[in-house]
Amino acid sequence: MWTRVSRGRMAKIAKKTKRYPSDLTDAEWLLIQPLLPPVAKRGRKPTTDMREMLNAIRYMARSGGGWRMLPKNFGPWQTVYWWFRRFVRRLLFRTINDVALMLDRERVGREASPTGGVLDSQTVKAPSADLRGYDANKKIVGRKRHIAVDTDGRLLMVNLITADISDSAGAQLILDGIRKRWPWLKHLFADSVYDRTKLMDKAALRDFVLEIIRRTDKQLGFKVLPRRWVVERTFGWMMRWRRLVRDYEKRLDVSGAMIEVAMGSLLLRRIGHP
Numbered sequence: 001m002w003t004r005v006s007r008g009r010m011a012k013i014a015k016k017t018k019r020y021p022s023d024l025t026d027a028e029w030l031l032i033q034p035l036l037p038p039v040a041k042r043g044r045k046p047t048t049d050m051r052e053m054l055n056a057i058r059y060m061a062r063s064g065g066g067w068r069m070l071p072k073n074f075g076p077w078q079t080v081y082w083w084f085r086r087f088v089r090r091l092l093f094r095t096i097n098d099v100a101l102m103l104d105r106e107r108v109g110r111e112a113s114p115t116g117g118v119l120d121s122q123t124v125k126a127p128s129a130d131l132r133g134y135d136a137n138k139k140i141v142g143r144k145r146h147i148a149v150d151t152d153g154r155l156l157m158v159n160l161i162t163a164d165i166s167d168s169a170g171a172q173l174i175l176d177g178i179r180k181r182w183p184w185l186k187h188l189f190a191d192s193v194y195d196r197t198k199l200m201d202k203a204a205l206r207d208f209v210l211e212i213i214r215r216t217d218k219q220l221g222f223k224v225l226p227r228r229w230v231v232e233r234t235f236g237w238m239m240r241w242r243r244l245v246r247d248y249e250k251r252l253d254v255s256g257a258m259i260e261v262a263m264g265s266l267l268l269r270r271i272g273h274p
Helices: 004-016 026-035 050-063 077-089 092-107 167-181 197-205 228-239 252-272
Strands: 116-125 133-135 140-150 155-162 187-190 209-212
Touching: 026 092, 026 252, 050 077, 050 252, 077 092, 077 252, 092 155, 092 252, 116 167, 116 228, 140 167, 140 228, 140 252, 155 167, 155 252, 167 197, 197 209, 228 252
Parallel strands: 116 187, 187 209
Antiparallel strands: 116 140, 133 140, 140 155
16 A cells, blocks of 8 residues: 555665666665576676666566667667576576565564465466467456465466466466475465365375365455455556566566566565665
């Protein structure tokens, strides 16, 4: 919720950036710098400013512009895109998000590795995607974003599939991969869409407790459901990054990396400027 205090805080942070509100501040750069790929010992030393490359990538995710529309002060867009694809292959943005998540949990007095999470999905249009499908429920041609967040809304994992695949099938893919990244995660909350036999059996096989939060028939109008509002708020955070309003990427890995750029940047700003 925007208040006078939060508006004043964001204005102070914006003054610390070089040009754009999405630029890395010095405090955020100190957190990211140790995670960057090491410089090769042989060959010519790279002359590219890594901080500027990350600033450009964050600008792209925040503004929603095309690569060829990148402002000239970031340098050639081809150079920025080359480094972006290299960072994607090295899972840099995923690493930044995971490390920032653990630091932020410790900052508020919680264990670094979460034990509980919330599942949900979001269907978005994907006009340029190589792989996309039709979601008959939402009447949208595009992709589904299946995400798992901790009980405070921090992104634990994202899985992208075509929109014609059911929510329960997408959640099974989340269960397959999330234990490797967050081994202490045991309890998951979800809505009634995920109450399917195959998903429940797989959750039991993987030693997960999948709790379904249901809306009662007696409930009139809108009411915030326990635990469920957390993941909806995370989707709201994602929609502030204009490139995530639609899925403009052709490749699934690039699309997932853009989500990790956005959510990792949000956590870095919390940690660097509490």
